[in-house]
Structures are given as C-alpha cells and as structure tokens.
Amino acid sequence: MTTIAFLNHQYLPLSEAKISPMDRGFLFGDGIYEVIPSFGGRIVGFSAHMQRMENGLRALEIENPFDRESWQRVIQSLLDKNGAHLGPSIGVYLHVSRGMEMTRNHGYSENLTPTVFAFAFRIPPSQSAHxxxxxxxxxxxxxxxxxxxxxxxxxxxxxxxxxxxxxxxxxxxxxxxxxxxxxxxxxxxxxxxxxxxxxxxxxxxxxxxxxxxxxxxxxxxxxxxxxxxxxxxxxxxxxxxxxxxxxxxxxxxxxxxxxxxxxxxxxxxxxxxxxxxxxxxxxxxxx
Structure with a gap:
C-alpha cells in the first residue's frame, strides 16, 4: 500500500513528492524538523514538539507556515491515511525549509515561502519493561x-x-x-x-x-x-x-x-x- 505524504498543502503518494533542487533545504540544510511518535492513534508530546519546532523556526528566522491546530490536522490526517498499512505505532516527520529561490547565495531573501513536507512511517512498538x-x-x-x-x-x-x-x-x-x-x-x-x-x-x-x-x-x-x-x-x-x-x-x-x-x-x-x-x-x- 502506498504511503501518503503531505507537501505544500497537498496530500500525495510519497513517491510523487518532489521539491526544487534550488530549495534552500536541499542546498544548505536550511530548515527545521520534528519527529512525533504515536501509539494506537494517540500522539505523544504534541505541545512540547510544537514548542521546540516554533523555537527552532524562530532561531532560524523562518516564518511558521501553520498554527498548532493546522499542524495537528496534518499529523492526524497522515495517521488516518497511513494507519491501515503502517500499523498502530507510527512516527510523523515534519520538515520546514526556508524555501526556494533561483539563485544560490548564503544570504537569503526575506520573503521566501517556506517548503512544508511531512510523512508517516512505522516505528517500533512501545518498549517492553521486562x-x-x-x-x-x-x-x-x-x-x-x-x-x-x-x-x-x-x-x-x-x-x-x-x-x-x-x-x-x-x-x-x-x-x-x-x-x-x-x-x-x-x-x-x-x-x-x-x-x-x-x-x-x-x-x-x-x-x-x-x-x-x-x-x-x-x-x-x-x-x-x-x-x-x-x-x-x-x-x-x-x-x-x-x-x-x-x-x-x-x-x-x-x-x-x-x-x-x-x-x-x-x-x-x-x-x-x-x-x-x-x-x-x-x-x-x-x-
């Protein structure tokens, strides 16, 4: 079964997700990411993950493209769309880069549109205490x-x-x-x-x-x-x-x-x- 990803406001098969090679995330690693675990459809530490991502975006001076409610909808949608084939233990990867511009400069333009990417993947089940x-x-x-x-x-x-x-x-x-x-x-x-x-x-x-x-x-x-x-x-x-x-x-x-x-x-x-x-x-x- 095909894994469904999220790229710039669209849900699509992961294999079809494409970005420009001029994206600063590709050229410079100019971006922030989060990995959020879930078990049985329940998300672990959502608010704490969001706070850390917001802090990182602020430190890099990248505008946060979504509010927390929108991020939660993206995460829940990926869990819903991929749960049948990934199982009950799912991680969601969130990635925000500064965006794309057609020149490669260390200095960046002030008004770039961030690139937003997310996908779900299988993670190990909760650790046994035995x-x-x-x-x-x-x-x-x-x-x-x-x-x-x-x-x-x-x-x-x-x-x-x-x-x-x-x-x-x-x-x-x-x-x-x-x-x-x-x-x-x-x-x-x-x-x-x-x-x-x-x-x-x-x-x-x-x-x-x-x-x-x-x-x-x-x-x-x-x-x-x-x-x-x-x-x-x-x-x-x-x-x-x-x-x-x-x-x-x-x-x-x-x-x-x-x-x-x-x-x-x-x-x-x-x-x-x-x-x-x-x-x-x-x-x-x-x-």
Missing part, C-alpha cells in the same frame, strides 16, 4: 565534532550522521558524545541519562545538546513518581562508572545501555531503575 524482552544497547564513546548550535533541531545533520556511521561500522547501536572538557553532551540521535547510587542524572540543557521531548517527558514522569532526578554535568569517567545508562528519543523511548566501548555497564543487563523509569514514562507520556 528485562528479558529488551535488547540492551551497545554504544561507543566519541569526541563531539559537531557544530555548536545542537539545541536547534536543524535539518543539517551531517555531524550526527558521521558519528552514527562510525559507531555502526564498529558494530555499535549508537555513539555517546563528549566535549573538549570530557563532559557528556548527548548521543547522535538520543539524550543520555545515567544512574548513580539510585539518583538519575542527565546533562543540563545548553547549546551542546537537543532539548529532547522524550527527555522532558521522562524527567517530568520521574518527578511525578518521586524518583530523584538531577540535571548536572556528567564526565566521561562518571558515565563509565555509572550503575545504569539510558538513551531517550521519540523512537527509542527509554532504552537501556549495557556496554560502552565494550565495557559492561553494571552487570551488562538492563538495571532495576530503568524498569521503574520506563513504567513511569509509559504512565505519563500521553498527558
């Missing part, structure tokens, strides 16, 4: 070589792609990144949490990492369940000696890490606090 049913992640550790505005969810993801591909080449699921001060920033597609002596810790938000929506919802759910959580600087040494490590993203939800550079974390299995955190997140994520 340790024996979960595939723990094996990750690498690498110096962060990306640009210094990682808090903006830009479509310019080449740095992330190169880090991820290096980890994949080494047989790992992900790569956790650290800055020149040996402080953890984030992973290539995820935020990072550690557990130390029963306390959950994650790096504070700044320009070095994306304000992940799953990160936000997890922190709120932990607080709601009276599980202690702190936003603090995490050194590579603390990461390697952590009792547990988790990665969070819209598709991973809360995923346990069982090794970093082939060094086992804890006993090499998902830890007990991970299960409590995932259950707390599951109870909270549709709020």
């Amino acid at each position: 340790p024996d049913e979960v595939k723990g992640l094996h990750v690498s550790l690498a110096k962060d070589l990306r640009w210094q505005r990682c808090h903006i969810k830009s479509t310019s993801l080449l740095g992330n792609v190169l880090h991820f591909q290096e980890a994949k080449r080494d047989g790992k699921h992900e790569s956790i990144l650290f800055n020149h001060q040996n402080e953890i920033t984030e992973a290539t597609t995820s935020n990072v949490f550690i557990v130390e002596q029963g306390i959950v810790r994650t790096p504070p938000l700044d320009n070095q990492l994306l304000p992940g929506i799953t990160r936000k919802l997890l922190i709120e759910s932990l607080i709601n369940e009276n599980i202690q959580v702190e936003e603090v600087t995490i050194s590579t040494e603390k990461l390697m000696n952590a009792d547990e490590i988790w990665l969070t993203s819209s598709s991973k939800e809360v995923a346990p890490v069982v090794s970093v550079d082939d060094n086992l974390i804890g006993d090499g299995k998902p830890g007990p606090l991970w299960r409590k955190a995932l259950l707390a997140y599951d109870r909270y994520k549709f709020n």
Whole structure:
C-alpha cells in the first residue's frame, strides 16, 4: 500500500513528492524538523514538539507556515491515511525549509515561502519493561565534532550522521558524545541519562545538546513518581562508572545501555531503575 505524504498543502503518494533542487533545504540544510511518535492513534508530546519546532523556526528566522491546530490536522490526517498499512505505532516527520529561490547565495531573501513536507512511517512498538524482552544497547564513546548550535533541531545533520556511521561500522547501536572538557553532551540521535547510587542524572540543557521531548517527558514522569532526578554535568569517567545508562528519543523511548566501548555497564543487563523509569514514562507520556 502506498504511503501518503503531505507537501505544500497537498496530500500525495510519497513517491510523487518532489521539491526544487534550488530549495534552500536541499542546498544548505536550511530548515527545521520534528519527529512525533504515536501509539494506537494517540500522539505523544504534541505541545512540547510544537514548542521546540516554533523555537527552532524562530532561531532560524523562518516564518511558521501553520498554527498548532493546522499542524495537528496534518499529523492526524497522515495517521488516518497511513494507519491501515503502517500499523498502530507510527512516527510523523515534519520538515520546514526556508524555501526556494533561483539563485544560490548564503544570504537569503526575506520573503521566501517556506517548503512544508511531512510523512508517516512505522516505528517500533512501545518498549517492553521486562528485562528479558529488551535488547540492551551497545554504544561507543566519541569526541563531539559537531557544530555548536545542537539545541536547534536543524535539518543539517551531517555531524550526527558521521558519528552514527562510525559507531555502526564498529558494530555499535549508537555513539555517546563528549566535549573538549570530557563532559557528556548527548548521543547522535538520543539524550543520555545515567544512574548513580539510585539518583538519575542527565546533562543540563545548553547549546551542546537537543532539548529532547522524550527527555522532558521522562524527567517530568520521574518527578511525578518521586524518583530523584538531577540535571548536572556528567564526565566521561562518571558515565563509565555509572550503575545504569539510558538513551531517550521519540523512537527509542527509554532504552537501556549495557556496554560502552565494550565495557559492561553494571552487570551488562538492563538495571532495576530503568524498569521503574520506563513504567513511569509509559504512565505519563500521553498527558
């Protein structure tokens, strides 16, 4: 069955969606994107995803082409049109570029019409909280070589792609990144949490990492369940000696890490606090 996409106010088969090669999103990666998960037709974190996209568009000085109600209609329409063949677990990708102009200049015209693109795709079902049913992640550790505005969810993801591909080449699921001060920033597609002596810790938000929506919802759910959580600087040494490590993203939800550079974390299995955190997140994520 054909996947239906949305491009500039039209719904059409994904294979027929076309943009100009002069679009600044194609030439410069000049745009913002979001990936919003849904399970059983219920959207996770809609308001938080919209707020982050609005912040990113504002930072790039791109006019938001839709209000929230219009975005919600687009998302719901894509779920309705694609649910029959994609199943109950669907992600929706939203993409807004600055638009197209017929000259290639680093400087851009002020009155371009943004290009709006969205499509739906299958994502894994909600994570099982049973340790024996979960595939723990094996990750690498690498110096962060990306640009210094990682808090903006830009479509310019080449740095992330190169880090991820290096980890994949080494047989790992992900790569956790650290800055020149040996402080953890984030992973290539995820935020990072550690557990130390029963306390959950994650790096504070700044320009070095994306304000992940799953990160936000997890922190709120932990607080709601009276599980202690702190936003603090995490050194590579603390990461390697952590009792547990988790990665969070819209598709991973809360995923346990069982090794970093082939060094086992804890006993090499998902830890007990991970299960409590995932259950707390599951109870909270549709709020």
